[in-house]
Amino acid sequence: MKVMQLLPELNSGGVERGTLEIAKALIADGHESLVVSNGGRLVNQLEIEGSTHLTLAIHKKALSSLWQIRPLRKLIQQHRPDIVHVRSRVPAWLTHFALKGIPANQRPHLISTVHGFYSVNRYSQIMTQAEKVIAVSDSVVQYIQDYYKNCPAEDIVRIYRGIDPQAFPHGYQPSAEWLNQTIKDFPELENKFLLCLPGRITRLKGHESLIALIQQLHQQYPQLHAVVVGGADPKKVAYLQEMQNAIQAKGLTNRITFVGHRSDIREWLAFSDVVLSLSNQAETFGRTALEALSVGTPVIGWNRGGVAEILSQLYPQGLIDVDNQVALLKAIQKHIDEPQQVQPVNIFSLKEMCDQTLDVYKQILK
Numbered sequence: 001m002k003v004m005q006l007l008p009e010l011n012s013g014g015v016e017r018g019t020l021e022i023a024k025a026l027i028a029d030g031h032e033s034l035v036v037s038n039g040g041r042l043v044n045q046l047e048i049e050g051s052t053h054l055t056l057a058i059h060k061k062a063l064s065s066l067w068q069i070r071p072l073r074k075l076i077q078q079h080r081p082d083i084v085h086v087r088s089r090v091p092a093w094l095t096h097f098a099l100k101g102i103p104a105n106q107r108p109h110l111i112s113t114v115h116g117f118y119s120v121n122r123y124s125q126i127m128t129q130a131e132k133v134i135a136v137s138d139s140v141v142q143y144i145q146d147y148y149k150n151c152p153a154e155d156i157v158r159i160y161r162g163i164d165p166q167a168f169p170h171g172y173q174p175s176a177e178w179l180n181q182t183i184k185d186f187p188e189l190e191n192k193f194l195l196c197l198p199g200r201i202t203r204l205k206g207h208e209s210l211i212a213l214i215q216q217l218h219q220q221y222p223q224l225h226a227v228v229v230g231g232a233d234p235k236k237v238a239y240l241q242e243m244q245n246a247i248q249a250k251g252l253t254n255r256i257t258f259v260g261h262r263s264d265i266r267e268w269l270a271f272s273d274v275v276l277s278l279s280n281q282a283e284t285f286g287r288t289a290l291e292a293l294s295v296g297t298p299v300i301g302w303n304r305g306g307v308a309e310i311l312s313q314l315y316p317q318g319l320i321d322v323d324n325q326v327a328l329l330k331a332i333q334k335h336i337d338e339p340q341q342v343q344p345v346n347i348f349s350l351k352e353m354c355d356q357t358l359d360v361y362k363q364i365l366k
Contacts, residue, residue, distance in 0.1 A: 001026070001031040001032070001082050001083065001361055001362070001365065002031065002032040002034065002079070002080070002081045002082050002083075003022075003026055003031060003032070003033055003034070003081060003082065003083045003084075003085060003361060004034040004035070004036060004075075004076070004079065004081035004083070004084050004085065004108070005019050005022065005023065005033075005034070005035045005036070005085045005086075005087060006035075006036045006037070006058060006084065006085070006086050006087065006088075006091035006092075006094075006095060007019050007035070007036075007037050007086075007087040007088050007091060008037060008038060008058060008059035008088050008090060008091065009037050009038045009039065009040040009059050010035070010037050010039060010040035010041070010042040010043050010046065010053075011040035011041050011042065012041070012042070012200075012261070013200075014115060014161065014284075014285065014287055015087050015088060015113075015115050016040070016042055017287075018087070018113070018115070018136075018161060018353075019035060019046075019087060020042060020045065020046055020049070021350060021353070021354060022085075022354060022357050022358075023035055023046060023049065023050075023051040024049045024050070024051075024354075025354035025355075025357070025358060026051075026358070027049060027050035027051065029358060031358075032052075033050065033051040033052070034051065034052045034053075034054060034079055034081060035051055035052070035053050035054070036053075036054045036055075036056050036058065036072070036075060036091070037053070037055070037056070037058065037059070038055065038056065038057050038058060038059040039053070039055050054075055054079075056068055056071055056072060056075065058072065058090055058091045058094050059090065060090065061089075061090055065090055065094060066094075066097075068094055069094055069097045069098050069101075070098075070101075072094050072095065072098040073098040073099075073101050073102060076098055076099070076102065076108065077102060077106075080106075080108075081108045082108055082109065082361075082365055083108055083109045083110075083111060083361050083364065083365070084099075084108045084109070084110050084111070085111045085112070085113070086110070086111070086112045086113075086127075086130070087112070087113050087115060088115070089118065089123060089124060089126060089127060092112060092126045092127055092129075093123075093126050095110070096126060096129070109131055109364045109365065110130045110131055111130050111131060111132045111133075111134065111360065111361070111364065112127050112128070112129075112130040112132075112133050112134065113133075113134040113135075113136065114127050114128070114133060114134070114135050114136065114140050114143075114144060114284075115136055115284060116284055117139075117140070117143050117281065117282060117284060117305075120147045125148055125150070128144055128148040128150065128151035129150070129151075130155075131155065131364055132155055132157055132360050132364055133151055133155055133156050133157070134157050134158075134159050134357065134360065135156055135157070135158050135159070136158075136159065136160065136161050136284050136285045136306065137158070137160060137161075137284055137285050137305070137306040137309055138158060138309055139282060139284065139304075139305045139306055139308075139309065140158075140284050140306075141156055141158050144156055157356075157360055159353055159356045159357055159360070160285065160348055160352070160353060161285045161287050161290075161306075161348070161353060162348050162349045162350040162351065162352050162353035162354070163287065163290055163291055163294055163348065163349070163350050164349070164350040164351075165294060165345065165346075165349060167266065168266055168269075168291045168294035168295050169294075169295065170294065170295065170296050170342075170344040170345065171295070171296050172266065172270045172295040172296070173270060174267040174270055174271055178264070178267050179271070182267075182271070186227075186257055186259065188225065188254060188257060189225060189227065189257060191223070192223055192224070192225035193221065193223045193224050193225065193273050193274075193336055194225055194226075194227055194271065194272040194273050194274075195210070195213070195214075195224065195225070195226045195227070195272070195273070195274050195275075195276060195332065196226075196227050196228075196229060196268060196269065196271075196272035196274070196275045196276065196292075196297075197210050197226065197227075197228050197229070197230075197275075197276045197278065198229045198230060198265060198268065198269070198275065198288045198292075199229075199230045199279075199288065200230045200231065200232070200233070200236075201228075201230055201231065201232035201233075201236050201239065201240050201243075201258075202236055202239070203239060203280070204279050204280050204281055205230070205278070205279055205280075206276070206277075206278025206279050206280055207228065207243055209276075209278045209325070209328070210226055210228070210256070210276065210278065211243070211246060211247060211250070211252065211256065212325065213226075213325075213328065213329065213332060214226050214252055214255050214256055215250055215252060216329060217329065217332065217333070218252065218255050220333075221336055223336075224255070224336065225255055225256075225257065226255060226256045226257070227256075227257045227258075227259060227268070227272065228256065228257070228258045228259065229259050229262055229265065229268045230260075230261060230262075231260050231261025240258070244258070265288070265291070266291065266295065269288070269291055269292040269295055269297055270295045270296075270297060272292075272297055273297070273298075273335070273336075273339070274297065274298050274299070274300055274332065274335050275288070275289065275292035275297050275298070275299045275300075276299070276300055276301065277289045277299060277300070277301030277302065277307045278301065278302060278328075279302070279305075279307075281305075282302075282304040282305025282306070282307075282308075283305045283306050283307050284305060284306050285305075285306035285307075285310075286301070286305065286306045286307035286309075286310055289301060289307050289310055289311065290310050290314075290345070290348055293310070293314050293315055293342055293345055294345045296341075296342045296344075297342065298315060298318060298335055298340045298342055299311060299315055299318045300318045300320060300328065300331050300332065300335070301318060301319070301320065302320055302321075302322045302323070303319045303320060303321055303322055304322050310348065313347065314342075314343070314345055314347075315342055317331075317340065318331070
C-alpha cells in the first residue's frame with residue numbers, strides 16, 4: 001500500500017504523534033508512507049523513520065489556503081497513493097477539492113480521523129465525509145452520531161489512541177542524573193508532593209482550577225507543590241503572563257512552577273505524585289492521562305470525554321464530577337494522606353491502534 005496522511009503541521013500534539021506512529025507502522029509492515037504538512041520540528045524524526053515528507057502550506061484557516069488545491073492535486077497525481085488519510089479540517093477541505101479535479105477511476109480512497117470535538121457546522125462536517133471515519137474514542141463516536149446524521153454508523157470505526165507500554169513501563173523511575181539536574185534547575189521541587197498539570201498553555205487546560213486548588217490547600221499541606229509541564233506558543237504568551245500575575249497576586253509564586261515545553265514528559269509524569277486532567281472541555285482521548293497511569297502515577301480528572309473512558313477502566317477512583325471543586329479538593333487530600341496504587345495497564349496499546357488502522361486501510365483496498 002501507499003498511504004498519504006495530511007495534517008496542518010508537524011510540531012507537537014496528539015494529531016502529530018498519531019500521524020508519526022501510523023507512518024512508522026506502515027514502514028514496518030512493508031508499505032510506503034507519505035505525509036503532507038507545512039513542516040515542523042517532527043519532520044526529521046518522520047524521515048529518519050522511513051517516510052517521505054512533502055511540504056505544502058495546508059495549515060492556515062484562511063481563504064488564501066485555496067491556492068494550495070492545485071499543488072495538492074499535483075502531489076496526489078504525481079505520487080498516486082492508494083489511500084489519502086486526512087486528520088484535520090483545512091487539509092480535509094483542500095483534499096476534497098483536489099480530488100474533484102481527478103477522474104473518479106484514478107482517485108485514491110479517502111479516510112479521515114476525527115481527533116476533536118469540533119464546533120458543529122458545515123466547515124467541520126467535512127471530517128465525516130470519507131469512506132471510513134475513524135473516531136479516537138466512544139465519546140467521539142457519540143459526537144459524530146449526534147451532530148452529523150449524514151455519516152452512516154457503519155462507516156464509523158472507533159480506534160482508541162494507544163501508547164507503547166515499553167516506553168511508559170509500570171513503576172518507571174527517572175534516572176539519578178535526571179533527578180539531580182531537575183532539582184538543580186528547580187530547587188523548589190525537592191522533597192515535595194507534586195501535582196502535575198501537563199499540556200500546552202491554553203485557557204482550555206484548567207490552570208485556574210489548579211491555582212484555586214493550591215490556594216485552598218497550601219497552608220494545610222506545606223509539602224504540596226504544583227508543576228505545569230507544557231509550553232506557550234507565541235499567541236498564548238499573554239495568557240501565560242496573566243496566569244503568572246494571578247499566582248503572584250495570591251502569594252503562590254513559590255508553590256507553582258512552570259517548566260515549559262519538555263521532551264521528557266515520561267520523566268515528569270513518573271516524578272509527580274498525582275497527575276491532573278482538568279480541561280474546561282472534554283478531551284477526545286487523553287493520552288497523557290494514559291501515559292501517567294501506565295508508569296503508575298495516579299490521575300485525577302473530570303468525568304467526561306476520553307479521559308473518563310480511560311479512568312473508568314483503569315483508575316475509577318480518579319474520576320471527579322465535572323467542575324466539582326469540593327470533590328476535587330477531597331480527592332487530592334485523600335491522595336496526599338494515603339498514597340494510592342495504580343495497577344499495571346494492559347489495554348490501550350499503540351500496537352492495537354496501529355494494527356486496527358492498517359486493517360481499515362487493507363479492508364478499504366479489498
